[in-house]
Structures are given as structure tokens and as C-alpha cells.
Amino acid sequence: MTQATGSTGTIRRTTGTVVAVLAATTLLAGCGPKSEPAATTRTSPKDVLLDAVPDGTEGAFRFSGKDSSSTVTGRIDPDSKAFEINTAMAPDSDGISAKMSFLLIGDEVWMKAKFSGRPGLPKFPDKWMKLDRAKLADAAGIPSYDGADQGNAGPLIEAATSVEEKSPGQYAGTIDVSSGNAAQALEEGEAAALGEAGKRVPFTAVVGADKHLSSLTLKIPAAGERKAYDYVVTYADYGSTPKIAVPTGGAATAAPAMAYEMLNG
Numbered sequence: 001m002t003q004a005t006g007s008t009g010t011i012r013r014t015t016g017t018v019v020a021v022l023a024a025t026t027l028l029a030g031c032g033p034k035s036e037p038a039a040t041t042r043t044s045p046k047d048v049l050l051d052a053v054p055d056g057t058e059g060a061f062r063f064s065g066k067d068s069s070s071t072v073t074g075r076i077d078p079d080s081k082a083f084e085i086n087t088a089m090a091p092d093s094d095g096i097s098a099k100m101s102f103l104l105i106g107d108e109v110w111m112k113a114k115f116s117g118r119p120g121l122p123k124f125p126d127k128w129m130k131l132d133r134a135k136l137a138d139a140a141g142i143p144s145y146d147g148a149d150q151g152n153a154g155p156l157i158e159a160a161t162s163v164e165e166k167s168p169g170q171y172a173g174t175i176d177v178s179s180g181n182a183a184q185a186l187e188e189g190e191a192a193a194l195g196e197a198g199k200r201v202p203f204t205a206v207v208g209a210d211k212h213l214s215s216l217t218l219k220i221p222a223a224g225e226r227k228a229y230d231y232v233v234t235y236a237d238y239g240s241t242p243k244i245a246v247p248t249g250g251a252a253t254a255a256p257a258m259a260y261e262m263l264n265g
Contacts, residue, residue: 046163049171049205052213053157054078054148059239065151066232068187068220074150075241081106081145082244091117102143103128105246109142111259122258128247129255137264151233153216155181161200171205175218186220186231193223212238 054061056078064073074085082105091097096117103110110128115121133139156175157163159182163173177183178198183191191198201221206214218231246252 044163045165045171045173046157046160048165049157049160049163049207049213050154052207052211053154054212054235054238056148058148058212060241060243061238062236062241063151064232064234066230068190068226068229068231075244076148076150077241077244078148080244083145083150084244085143085150094118096121103244103247104143104145105244106145107133108246109133109144110247110252111255113259113262122262124256124259125253127250128252129259130252131255131259131263135260142263151216151235152181152185153213153233153235156185156203156216156218157205158182160203169207169209171207173203174200175203177201177218177220190220190223190226193226194221195223197221197223210238 060077072087076083084103086101089098099114101112109131113124160173160175166172176199177191202219205216208214215234220229220231222228
């Protein structure tokens, strides 16, 4: 993930990268068409996994995810078509780090941003800053709710070429991430770089006693200068996670001009 440097322009690059990651769902904000499980009887291990993918009927729940460049956490509230997503970027070569969060409820969106590591960096209030989409040069670049499966578990499992139940609730197999929606779950160009190895990526998955997906882990192999890493999605606390509400009072404020300057960079 591109890191910030000390000027406004490079801070924009950091912010723009986070927004792009969330919007394009390289990790947990939806990567293209969702593959929701069909309402049919499933019997094979692969079908059981697909049935376990969240489809919006489970109530609010928590999620976390990790890919080669970022880690995110948050909540999803399907009934309100809402989610909260938080991401942090480790210090870059200049020692600058960033934390950003987005809160979406329907068409409304709020943001938090914090940069640290050197003097002169933009400072924002520690509140949810309400964004006006009409003031954004690319409103589509801001993430929007497009389904409960923000970790792209469905498209990835759909691309599984083998699935075996190792023990109750424990699954393993291989996934072909070389093309289609599965390839879109990875960073741009990564599927192509994997070559033939991308057609048989090992994975494990866990389904809880409630029949909901708990975790999906892909062992992405090294490719060129990219190191091997684990692509991990976890879903938890189905139905017991607090619903997402509009921030009010001292918890929220209007986004300042600097926020739009960065997002429109």
C-alpha cells in the first residue's frame, strides 16, 4: 500500500490508496459482482461452504481481513445497508503512518483520518467527519455497501477446484485465483504474476456451530518480488454485534475543506 510523505500531495496519495482499496475491495469492501449462495439444498463440502457465506440474513456481525499490504477490521449491518471499516498503514520510509476509517449507512458516508510521524502533517478532529458526495470529484471512489460478504469469500469459494471436509466444520482445498471474480479479490496484477501457481492456491476454511463462515485463509505463494502471504478473512459475532447508527452530537462534524482536498487529489 502506497505510503504518505510529508507534503499535502503525497498525503493525498495515501488517502487515495486507502479509498481505492476500500472501493475496489482488494480486501474487504466488495470486489465486483457478489456470488450469493443460491437458495437450494447443498450437499457437497463446497456447497456447504457457499451456504455458510454471509448473505445478509444473519444480522449485524464483525469482520477482519488481511492481504499482502493491509489489515482491516469493522462491522457489517446488512439490515441498514451499512458498514464500518478501519485500516491502518505502518510507517513508511519517512516514518509517517496513517489510520483511516469509513462509516457508511445507505448513501451517507463519514470518515476519520489520522496521520502521524513528523511535524506539519494534516490534523483532523477525532470525530466522524460527514462527507458531501456532491463535493467529491469521484464520488464512486468512496466505498458503498454492496453486500454482506465484504471479504469476497463467496467469489473465492466459487473458484475452488477441490474442497474436502477434514473434520466437522474444518475444510481445506485449492482455489483457482487466475481469473474471474477470484482474481479481482487480489491486488491488481497479482493473479497474472502468480502464473500457473494461481490455479491451485491452497486454502482452509472454518464453519462455526451456527453454520456461518468463521474464517477463510488462502496461502498465496511468492511471485517475482512479492513475498508469500496469507489472505485472511474472518467473520464473527453474527447477530450479537451492535447495529450501526448515525453518529450524532459530539461524535460527528462536517468534513473540513482539507478532507475534500485530499480525497479529490
